[in-house]
Amino acid sequence: MAGDASTVAEALNRRFLQGHPRAAARQLEELEPESAAALLNRMPSVQLTPVVEQLSPSLAASILPHLDDERVKEVVTATDPKAMVAILHQMDAKQAEDYLNLVSPTVKKELTALMQYPEDTGGNLMDPRVEPYAGTLTVEQTLKRLRQPGYRVKPVLFVQNEARRLTGRVSLQTLVAARPEQLLDDIKGPVSVFVEPLAPQEEIVALFDKHRFQSIPVVGLQGELLGVIWQDTLVRAVEEDATADMQAMVGASRDERALSKALFAVRKRQPWLQINLVTAFLAAAVVGLFEDMIARFTALAVLLPVVAGQSGNTGAQALAVTMRGLAIREITTRHWPRVVWKECRAGFMNGIGVCATTCLGVFLWSRSLGLTGVIGISMILSMVIAGVAGALVPIVLVRVGQDPATASSIILTTVTDVMGFFSFLGTATLLSGFL
Amino acid sequence: MAGDASTVAEALNRRFLQGHPRAAARQLEELEPESAAALLNRMPSVQLTPVVEQLSPSLAASILPHLDDERVKEVVTATDPKAMVAILHQMDAKQAEDYLNLVSPTVKKELTALMQYPEDTGGNLMDPRVEPYAGTLTVEQTLKRLRQPGYRVKPVLFVQNEARRLTGRVSLQTLVAARPEQLLDDIKGPVSVFVEPLAPQEEIVALFDKHRFQSIPVVGLQGELLGVIWQDTLVRAVEEDATADMQAMVGASRDERALSKALFAVRKRQPWLQINLVTAFLAAAVVGLFEDMIARFTALAVLLPVVAGQSGNTGAQALAVTMRGLAIREITTRHWPRVVWKECRAGFMNGIGVCATTCLGVFLWSRSLGLTGVIGISMILSMVIAGVAGALVPIVLVRVGQDPATASSIILTTVTDVMGFFSFLGTATLLSGFL
Numbered sequence: 035m036a037g038d039a040s041t042v043a044e045a046l047n048r049r050f051l052q053g054h055p056r057a058a059a060r061q062l063e064e065l066e067p068e069s070a071a072a073l074l075n076r077m078p079s080v081q082l083t084p085v086v087e088q089l090s091p092s093l094a095a096s097i098l099p100h101l102d103d104e105r106v107k108e109v110v111t112a113t114d115p116k117a118m119v120a121i122l123h124q125m126d127a128k129q130a131e132d133y134l135n136l137v138s139p140t141v142k143k144e145l146t147a148l149m150q151y152p153e154d155t156g157g158n159l160m161d162p163r164v165e166p167y168a169g170t171l172t173v174e175q176t177l178k179r180l181r182q183p184g185y186r187v188k189p190v191l192f193v194q195n196e197a198r199r200l201t202g203r204v205s206l207q208t209l210v211a212a213r214p215e216q217l218l219d220d221i222k223g224p225v226s227v228f229v230e231p232l233a234p235q236e237e238i239v240a241l242f243d244k245h246r247f248q249s250i251p252v253v254g255l256q257g258e259l260l261g262v263i264w265q266d267t268l269v270r271a272v273e274e275d276a277t278a279d280m281q282a283m284v285g286a287s288r289d290e291r292a293l294s295k296a297l298f299a300v301r302k303r304q305p306w307l308q309i310n311l312v313t314a315f316l317a318a319a320v321v322g323l324f325e326d327m328i329a330r331f332t333a334l335a336v337l338l339p340v341v342a343g344q345s346g347n348t349g350a351q352a353l354a355v356t357m358r359g360l361a362i363r364e365i366t367t368r369h370w371p372r373v374v375w376k377e378c379r380a381g382f383m384n385g386i387g388v389c390a391t392t393c394l395g396v397f398l399w400s401r402s403l404g405l406t407g408v409i410g411i412s413m414i415l416s417m418v419i420a421g422v423a424g425a426l427v428p429i430v431l432v433r434v435g436q437d438p439a440t441a442s443s444i445i446l447t448t449v450t451d452v453m454g455f456f457s458f459l460g461t462a463t464l465l466s467g468f469l
Numbered sequence: 470m471a472g473d474a475s476t477v478a479e480a481l482n483r484r485f486l487q488g489h490p491r492a493a494a495r496q497l498e499e500l501e502p503e504s505a506a507a508l509l510n511r512m513p514s515v516q517l518t519p520v521v522e523q524l525s526p527s528l529a530a531s532i533l534p535h536l537d538d539e540r541v542k543e544v545v546t547a548t549d550p551k552a553m554v555a556i557l558h559q560m561d562a563k564q565a566e567d568y569l570n571l572v573s574p575t576v577k578k579e580l581t582a583l584m585q586y587p588e589d590t591g592g593n594l595m596d597p598r599v600e601p602y603a604g605t606l607t608v609e610q611t612l613k614r615l616r617q618p619g620y621r622v623k624p625v626l627f628v629q630n631e632a633r634r635l636t637g638r639v640s641l642q643t644l645v646a647a648r649p650e651q652l653l654d655d656i657k658g659p660v661s662v663f664v665e666p667l668a669p670q671e672e673i674v675a676l677f678d679k680h681r682f683q684s685i686p687v688v689g690l691q692g693e694l695l696g697v698i699w700q701d702t703l704v705r706a707v708e709e710d711a712t713a714d715m716q717a718m719v720g721a722s723r724d725e726r727a728l729s730k731a732l733f734a735v736r737k738r739q740p741w742l743q744i745n746l747v748t749a750f751l752a753a754a755v756v757g758l759f760e761d762m763i764a765r766f767t768a769l770a771v772l773l774p775v776v777a778g779q780s781g782n783t784g785a786q787a788l789a790v791t792m793r794g795l796a797i798r799e800i801t802t803r804h805w806p807r808v809v810w811k812e813c814r815a816g817f818m819n820g821i822g823v824c825a826t827t828c829l830g831v832f833l834w835s836r837s838l839g840l841t842g843v844i845g846i847s848m849i850l851s852m853v854i855a856g857v858a859g860a861l862v863p864i865v866l867v868r869v870g871q872d873p874a875t876a877s878s879i880i881l882t883t884v885t886d887v888m889g890f891f892s893f894l895g896t897a898t899l900l901s902g903f904l
Contacts, residue, residue, distance in 0.1 A: 053661055057679050063801050090798045180645045187642040189624065206641040207622040210615045226488055244492050246701055266681055269704055276711035277793040284785040292794025293807060296814040303786050304822050307779065311826055314778035322771045335770035336757045339777065339886055343749035344742065347879065350719040351738050358712040359727025363525045366498050372728060379731040387739050391746055444782065451774055
């Protein structure tokens with residue numbers, strides 16, 4: 035019975051792995067590398083490689099050392115070379131070399147060539163196993179070739195001339211709609227978008243974003259096809275790029291990864307921290323202007339973090355929503371009056387709500403009507419300013435030709451701190467008779 | 470001569486618009502709606518619709534009223550219905566109704582049906598113009614049908630049985646590789662991933678993220694095919710979802726758009742602002758503990774924003790990098806020791822750099838070695854804590870089953886403020902003899 039159950043479990047497993055390699059990869063990633071390797075060791079190799087291709091490269095690299103040598107050889111040989119190179123890039127040179135020595139010289143040569151391209155460049159992201167077609171082939175001849183057993187059909191065919199120069203593209207959709215006697219040259223579309231092997235990922239994402247082609251060919255100096263970046267890679271690149279905004283906002287570099295070296299992080303973040311420091315001194319200078327007031331009423335110092343916290347958060351909300359609107363092209367900078375007006379009203383209404391709670395809290399704590407009034411007024415004021423500033427910062431950055439994300443959070447915090455402290459300590463000074 | 474030049478310009482334009490509808494749409498979005506409409510009015514309608522489909526819906530809706538009636542009719546009829554519905558959703562009900570009355574009853578009915586589905590649901594995102602194929606068709610018969618002039622070939626065919634129930638999918642890649650006499654039923658793959666028309670965009674993105682199928686069918690209660698969500702829509706949804714993290718982090722809802730109503734923004738943001746307020750009071754309470762110290766040395770109050778600003782920014786950098794690592798699956802929560810150790814070291818090294826500048830600034834301002842020492846020590850301390858906290862917050866959120874983005878920035882700010890003030894005012898108290 036136990037045998038039966040485990041057979042069923044195994045069959046289910048196999049079915050799951052076959053139909054859902056990506057979902058299976060996600061589950062394997064939850065396990066310790068040793069346990070994941072134990073499962074992969076028992077899997078037939080046809081099922082193994084699709085799963086490995088879907089593992090995150092850093093995780094695949096940590097699982098590989100625990101696989102049997104025979105399995106490793108299969109994996110390195112049969113895995114999509116682009117995915118394999120990403121895994122090898124996660125290892126130190128010595129370890130990668132050891133794995134490459136396990137496989138045939140042909141595969142080793144192919145992988146070594148790909149590894150020459152820096153990470154996140156066209157050459158590194160492309161699928162090199164793409165065969166260009168002569169434009170003089172007829173549709174019928176082409177379909178026949180695609181029908182050869184074991185042939186890996188791709189969603190787009192690339193057409194070259196006799197000089198092996200890339201001259202066009204034919205999607206399968208066009209191919210099946212064409213008449214059998216037509217030539218590829220007759221039905222091909224132009225290749226107006228392509229990249230060179232050293233093009234950085236950012237540039238590739240920008241191209242994809244601009245044209246949304248399903249694939250981007252990588253082309254050599256002679257105009258020859260070196261490989262193709264397929265849509266799944268492009269989707270991943272888009273996702274990486276979209277999430278990089280979060281990092282740019284706070285002055286961490288777009289290239290930094292969670293597992294980057296600490297020194298890399300320091301080198302990239304330090305300049306922005308230094309700039310942030312200057313702006314923090316600016317906020318401190320505002321507080322310094324009111325040092326006498328604070329010496330008389332230390333309660334003001336106690337409440338400074340409340341004002342800074344609320345206007346900071348209000349501004350950050352407006353910033354996030356506006357930046358995203360620009361990123362997904364819901365708005366352009368031309369929409370600024372509408373967006374600013376919305377954030378102004380949202381800041382005011384949110385300010386009233388927050389003001390109510392703050393006044394209650396401050397009155398219970400201080401029993402001072404004067405202090406309560408001061409923080410109430412300044413809360414509404416500073417939250418309106420914060421909302422408007424949050425909407426304006428990314429729009430202004432775009433207008434002056436900058437990436438709207440770049441250090442936007444640092445710039446915004448300066449504004450919200452300075453204006454928050456000014457409104458709070460300024461109101462307190464004006465109304466000091468009531469304190 | 471002038472005529473010549475404008476002919477050339479027009480030809481160039483036409484070529485550009487034909488080959489690059491998306492790039493053309495981006496350029497139109499930079500213009501005032503009136504000018505964009507003037508350009509579109511002069512364009513032949515075959516070129517018009519691909520461009521309109523690529524415009525952002527809110528911008529298309531603002532351009533439409535400036536088009537000639539005849540053009541509008543063409544646009545509403547010929548534009549991809551999914552894209553058209555997104556545009557109509559941007560208008561008020563009356564205006565949308567007016568446009569729908571311009572077109573034939575069939576098109577009106579189709580669009581009206583689609584408009585019933587709420588925005589950002591399966592039914593709203595799908596392409597309804599998809600024809601399912603009988604599984605008893607041979608490959609040859611199918612290819613013949615695709616070759617009919619004017620037929621819009623899609624990258625995947627969906628197969629149904631006699632009861633009109635969806636039973637499988639056949640990609641063009643599989644189709645062209647199959648033998649002509651094979652039946653679609655013989656070569657179809659299973660449809661293991663599908664959604665119902667009311668499935669929210671978030672669920673659809675999660676499915677796409679899990680399986681990376683090129684398209685997701687939308688299926689009715691009887692298992693019949695209602696439409697298909699194609700990859701370009703999925704890519705856009707992924708992008709929208711990835712950038713929504715920014716909003717969730719600061720307590721703005723994932724659904725909010727830059728052009729949402731102010732009241733919507735208030736309703737969604739207010740609860741988090743109230744929570745932020747409570748945590749700000751917590752930070753204030755820490756400052757309150759040291760009120761006597763501040764009364765004696767008001768310089769401490771002046772420097773509070775510097776400490777809070779630096780540890781806040783350091784924490785935000787660690788948070789952004791870690792959250793992105795989790796989002797793009799570079800890391801899982803199992804990597805926490807490595808990530809935390811990296812941020813700990815980065816915080817320490819960045820702390821030393823920032824400490825140097827701060828000490829210089831504070832000494833020049835205060836001429837007090839004691840105060841300089843206090844802020845120097847607390848700067849390094851609080852930046853190490855901030856780095857570690859920034860890495861831990863999203864990891865802990867995932868471990869307790871939450872979205873790592875949810876309010877992570879609000880939680881983090883609380884930690885960095887409280888710990889920053891503690892380390893600064895605590896150090897000052899310990900070393901008060903030197904102040």
